[in-house]
Amino acid sequence: MRDPDRLVYFKEEVGGLVYGGYELDPIPVASGEITSDFHFQLFEPDWDHFLPLAQAAASRIPALADAGVRLLTNGPEAFTPDGKFILGEAPSVRGFFVGAGFNAFGIAAGGGAGRALAEWIAGGEPSSDLWPVDLRRFGPHHGDATWVRERTLEAYAHHYTMAWPDEELVSGRPVRVSPLYERLARAGACFGSKNGWERPNWFAPSGVEPADEHTFARANWFEHVAAEHRATREAVTLFDESSFSKLLVTGPGAEEALSWLAANDVARPPGRVVYTQLCNARGGIECDLTVTRLDAERFYVVTGTAFGVRDRSWIERHLPPGPALSVADVTEDFAVLGLMGPAARRVLAAVTDDDVSEEAFPFSHHRRLRIADAALEALRISFVGELGWELHIPRDAAGAVFDALWEAGGEHGMRHAGYRAIDSLRLEKGYRVWGADLTPDDTPLEAGLGWALKLDTPRPFLGRVALEAQRAAGPPTRRLVSLRLADPEPVLHGGETILRDGERVGWLTSGGFGHTLGVPVGLGYVRARGAVDAAWMEAGRFEVEVAGEHFAALASLRAPL
Structure with missing residues (x-):
């Protein structure tokens, strides 16, 4: 039996009862207290420290108040900084x-x-x-x-306490910050932490405390994120994305190696940005990233904040034999600003003498621009589904570039925006994130990313054999789909069950609210006995189960917006 409210657990043991718990004030083992010869040993009993747990246990099982205690076991337990092994x-x-x-x-x-x-x-x-x-x-x-x-x-x-949606741990912060941290704090940023980086989740207007209030219902930041979302769709916003992990792959073997690893065609001329997956031999998605070719022997790889170590390791562990190359982590060298929205080009044109017209700077291209007397790398790419650029700026020039953009954006209604807005915006467009919507157990064909595969070329790549076999077998029996609820009130967090004609067929990998659509939206994999295709989707009645209730949903292989 477990009682998380009292932080205690119980189990029967040889005619008696064993109980213990997870206190809110744990005692760390002192440095050197556990030596190399410490095996299966215990510490001395600490009755004073255990007393609050004993009192909590007695309030659940009153007979314990008069029961004798045979033994108090006090030993070390191995925990990690995120509570996962x-x-x-x-x-x-x-x-x-x-x-x-x-x-x-x-x-x-x-x-x-x-x-x-x-x-x-x-x-x-x-x-x-x-x-x-x-x-x-x-x-x-x-x-x-x-x-x-x-x-x-x-x-x-936190081992036994309530796990709230979007809850942030607070100890040891800040540890990694962008050069714009102080500016954003003054602007009302409510920061979250990812891989140690302080990142603006949302911005509080004047008079509002920039802090999350824990709830399973609609959050206190809902309307503030809605304003950031609408500004991105209708005007222009500025995102601090400096925490993006960035790798520089260089050397005469760089093109050959990345061509083998990437499922999409990265052997493009300098100046091209390619969205691609790196797959395992099963065709599963190990990495989801962009590759920008800077010149003949230099490729700039951008991936998620949490994935830099993993993606670099995957690349280095799976390099084919060939000419020498190096893979360097340059995350800390560059700040990144996301300039997004219909007015983004007008703002950018106001701060640079370089040509940023559609003809000179089309989508999925890279150019070197000069802003505020700083040379920077501009990538015409967007994860929010609007006109936009990622501006990768030398760290020491980030403040000047930020100030120039902010001043120029004033007449266009520019707002600050954070990662909660990014999540809402990308869900409306059906954009996937690795670790939730894409994993090593999912293939690009199942994830609806067949368009990003170079299967129609003769070029070999890791995972090609498995993906060719899957494509030859016909439409997958498992597919990632977009869902939008008809009712605007339910709150989606991800993990909710998807039903088709009353039968459970999958669950949401991501969930949130689409402020342009005005309803909850999500992504999730569904499974069928036969092909998951347009006909199967149209023939079914879909629902999403939220807190025990079923809500009608429109499901589609296409993005809702």
């Missing part, structure tokens, strides 16, 4: 595999974790999606023992 090969040491930090559920997870790790060792890669526990989820700040200790204590204290 660790599996996988160390990205910096080939052949060194880790299975550790099981956060008090090692017995429950041990069988599956052992099998998964054995398969990884034997096969050279995981046999299924293990991202939540993958060692490569950790960034450079996880090498700071002080930070790890502070964050792990907070994670432990």
Whole structure:
């Protein structure tokens, strides 16, 4: 029996009762207290520390107040900074595999974790999606023992507490910040943390505290994000995206290597930006990123904030034999500003003498521009479905470029916008995110990304054989679809069940609210006995289950907007 409200658990044990709990004020093990010869040992009992848990247990089972205690067991427990265990090969040491930090559920997870790790060792890669526990989820700040200790204590204290949607841990912050952090804080940013980076989730107007209020209902930031969303669709917004992970792949073998790894055709002339997946031998999606060719031997790879270590490791572990190349992490070298919205070109033209017209700077292209006397890399790409540019700026010039854009954007109604707006905007357009909508268990054909495959060319790439076989078999029996509810009131968080004609056929991988559409929207995989195609979709009646209620939904293989 578990009682999370009281932070305690109980189980029968040889005619008696064992109980314990997860206190809100854990005691860290002092440095050096556990030595190399510390095996299956315990610490001295600490009755004072255990007393609040004992009192909570007695309030659940009153008979405990008069029961005798035979033994108080006090020993160390391995926890991690995010409360999830660790599996996988160390990205910096080939052949060194880790299975550790099981956060008090090692017995429950041990069988599956052992099998998964054995398969990884034997096969050279995981046999299924293990991202939540993958060692490569950790960034450079996880090498700071002080930070790890502070964050792990907070994670432990949350082990039995309520898990709120969008909840942010607060210890050890800030640790990684963009050069625009102070400007954004003054502008009312409510920051979230991802891979250690402070990122604006939303912006509070004057008189509103920039803080999340935890709830399963509609959040306190809903209307503020709606305003940022509408400004992006109707005017222009400025996003700080400096936390994007950035890799520079260079050398005479760069084109050949990336052509083997990328499912799309990256062997384009300098100045092109290519959206692509990197697949495993099963055709599953290991990475989802953009590749920009800067010149004959230099490629600039941009991926998500949390995926830099993982994606770099995947690239380095799967390079084909060939000419030399190097893969460098340049994340900290560049700030990134997302200039998005119908007025983006007018704002950009006002701050540069370079030609940014449609003819001179079309979609999926890269140009070097000069703004505020700084040379920067501009990528004509968008994750919100509007005209826009990613501006990759040398770190020390970020402030001047930001100020120039903000001044020029005033007459166009420019607003600050954060990552919650990005999520709302991208869901309306059906744009996928790796780790939720795309995983190593999903293929591009299942994810509706067949258009980004070079299967119609003769070029080999990792995963091609599996994808050719899947395509030859006909439409997949499992597909990613977009859903929009008819009722505007339900709150989607992701994970909700999808039903077709009353039968459970899948679940949402992402969920949110589409402020242009005025209704909740989501993405999710559905499965059929036959092909999931347009005819199957149109013939069914779809619903989404939210908090035990079923709500009618319009499901489509196309984006809702």
